[in-house]
Amino acid sequence: MLDELEKGRWPSFVSDMKQEAAAREKTKVDLQAPRESIDDLLGLLELTYQDKVVHWKHGGIVGVFGYGGGVIGRYCDQPDQFPGVRDFHTLRVNQPGNKFYSTEYLRQLCDLWERRGSGITNMHGSTGDIILLGTTTPQLEEIFYELTHNLHQDLGGSGSNLRTPSDCLGMARCEYACYDTTALCYNLTMEYQDELHRPAFPYKFKFKFDGCPNGCVASIARADMSIIGTWRDDIRIDQAAVKAYVGGEFKPNGGAHSGRDWGTFDIQKEVIDLCPTHCMSWNGKKLVIDNKECNRCMHCINVMPRALRIGLDRGASILFGAKAPILEGAQMSTLTIPFVKVEEPYDEIKAIIEKVWDYWAEEGRNRERLGELMQRQGFQKFLEVLGLKPDPRMIREPRSNPYVFWKEEDVPGGWERDIQEFRKKHKK
Amino acid sequence: MPTINLAGKTYEVDEDGFLQELDKWSEDFASAYAKEEGIDGALTDEHWKVINYLRDYYAKFGIAPMIRKLCKETGFDLKKIYELFPSGPAKGACKLAGLAKPTGCV
Ligand code: HEM
Ligand code: HEM
Ligand code: SF4
Ligand code: SF4
Numbered sequence: 001m002l003d004e005l006e007k008g009r010w011p012s013f014v015s016d017m018k019q020e021a022a023a024r025e026k027t028k029v030d031l032q033a034p035r036e037s038i039d040d041l042l043g044l045l046e047l048t049y050q051d052k053v054v055h056w057k058h059g060g061i062v063g064v065f066g067y068g069g070g071v072i073g074r075y076c077d078q079p080d081q082f083p084g085v086r087d088f089h090t091l092r093v094n095q096p097g098n099k100f101y102s103t104e105y106l107r108q109l110c111d112l113w114e115r116r117g118s119g120i121t122n123m124h125g126s127t128g129d130i131i132l133l134g135t136t137t138p139q140l141e142e143i144f145y146e147l148t149h150n151l152h153q154d155l156g157g158s159g160s161n162l163r164t165p166s167d168c169l170g171m172a173r174c175e176y177a178c179y180d181t182t183a184l185c186y187n188l189t190m191e192y193q194d195e196l197h198r199p200a201f202p203y204k205f206k207f208k209f210d211g212c213p214n215g216c217v218a219s220i221a222r223a224d225m226s227i228i229g230t231w232r233d234d235i236r237i238d239q240a241a242v243k244a245y246v247g248g249e250f251k252p253n254g255g256a257h258s259g260r261d262w263g264t265f266d267i268q269k270e271v272i273d274l275c276p277t278h279c280m281s282w283n284g285k286k287l288v289i290d291n292k293e294c295n296r297c298m299h300c301i302n303v304m305p306r307a308l309r310i311g312l313d314r315g316a317s318i319l320f321g322a323k324a325p326i327l328e329g330a331q332m333s334t335l336t337i338p339f340v341k342v343e344e345p346y347d348e349i350k351a352i353i354e355k356v357w358d359y360w361a362e363e364g365r366n367r368e369r370l371g372e373l374m375q376r377q378g379f380q381k382f383l384e385v386l387g388l389k390p391d392p393r394m395i396r397e398p399r400s401n402p403y404v405f406w407k408e409e410d411v412p413g414g415w416e417r418d419i420q421e422f423r424k425k426h427k428k
Numbered sequence: 429m430p431t432i433n434l435a436g437k438t439y440e441v442d443e444d445g446f447l448q449e450l451d452k453w454s455e456d457f458a459s460a461y462a463k464e465e466g467i468d469g470a471l472t473d474e475h476w477k478v479i480n481y482l483r484d485y486y487a488k489f490g491i492a493p494m495i496r497k498l499c500k501e502t503g504f505d506l507k508k509i510y511e512l513f514p515s516g517p518a519k520g521a522c523k524l525a526g527l528a529k530p531t532g533c534v
Contacts, residue, residue: 059531061444061518061523062519063516064515065466068517068519198510199516200499200506361496
């Protein structure tokens, strides 16, 4: 069945794995993990395709001394038939900011992994880590030693801890970046190494850093704490460049829609009428933006990147609570801090993080994500913990039900009432 | 099912070395097993404080305590726990204490 997946134009993982299996057969490298591990992996997968169930046993607790996470243990449930994948553990290796590599580094990593692992990888895991896919228990400490001593490279996170943070490529190659995502990602990764390597939380916790609301690392959906770049002054307009778009000299959206004939660029139809807050106008000569009504959705900038640029007073919004469905339903992060300056050494952001962790570590139930704790105890409680005042920007709409809790101190007379006093005026 | 030999006795364990028949646990089991989890020399009173706490909690509630609870009740911070059990509270301490293997999204 797997052979079928070598057909077609999309790069075939089956062909790649067969290539690696063939290379392992021939290589003169002194392999430390089973030579036939990829053959057996293909065999096990073929079996899985046939009977449509996984053939890995439940769970697996392995690791390296000093750390409580970073390695995901895995054992095959057909070890006699497929001894090459009897134990087939995954190492998470903390990727560099925005995943820029030198070939020298990748070669070193490949040499190490060819010798001590299966030779196959996942570039990259969804959280961001380099995934080294499949090795045996005795190799774990060996790999860790070489990673740290020769490659100056640490493991990533797993378990009830801070997972490996990741970022969009930000200022390295994007003119929309409102802060240096890579610098902040790196700084916080280093600051919280302990929280990353030694699980101490009720459950997992993820940071992600998007340089602007386009969300190229999807922080709003995939991080308990989403840091999304924004600005609070005016969009910068180059009127001559706007005219060049209108005149057809510049292609809209950087030419992203060139694959189909969408007609000539119509600024009214494609920008002005699509602005979600209707705060733009175009009179044939001049583009005007009523910036106090702009919600910085990025649309106009995305369509005319050579004419419109992000403002100069930049920072980020911080949102909390995104998670997948289990247990209480999927959530995206909720806007909690509308604007914060992002400046080294990031003390303000660190203070926020530590308040959130103190609260969640104290109040969170076993395996309760932050987003669920926010639901259980209420957003108001969360704001109190952070020392923030409620702000209309934190809600999409006010509540519709009237089940409003009041604090006793806010109600004249408090809660202590005497029924006799009431009865003096109201007969039974 | 793999087995492990400790101080002359044989125990059934899973691939990760977690004890399978929890009623077979004894102090000798923990003492003899300690070296495998990177503990040099005999288990100290501090080790036993953690192990006994884990066993009591497990007996009462049927699960391992949350890390924060473990730290609070024993008075050891996480750094101290890793000094005592280099492979950490789950892989190290729970294993020696003879608790069922921690599960979930590790
Ligand atoms: C002067 C007499 C009464 C007044 C002024 C009064 C007033 C009210 C008010 C303001 C509500 C809330 C309506 C809402 O949901 O917004 C309510 C609900 C209710 N009252 Fe009365 N009530 C009176 C007598 C009674 C009596 C005698 C009964 C039953 C024997 C009764 C049964 C209920 C019930 C069952 C509801 C809940 C209805 C629901 O929302 O499902 N009430 N009443
Ligand atoms: C052990 C006895 C009872 C139990 C456990 C009970 C339980 C409940 C519960 C859980 C609700 C729903 C509350 C909500 O959704 O917020 C409710 C609503 C209600 N019950 Fe009962 N109930 C009991 C006895 C009674 C009796 C004896 C009456 C009337 C004589 C009554 C009348 C009502 C009414 C009218 C409502 C609707 C109130 C509203 O939603 O505004 N219940 N009850
Ligand atoms: S999120 Fe924004 S800043 Fe980051 S790469 Fe995407 S468009 Fe650029
Ligand atoms: S960024 Fe969005 S809301 Fe702001 S002016 Fe452009 S299209 Fe309108």
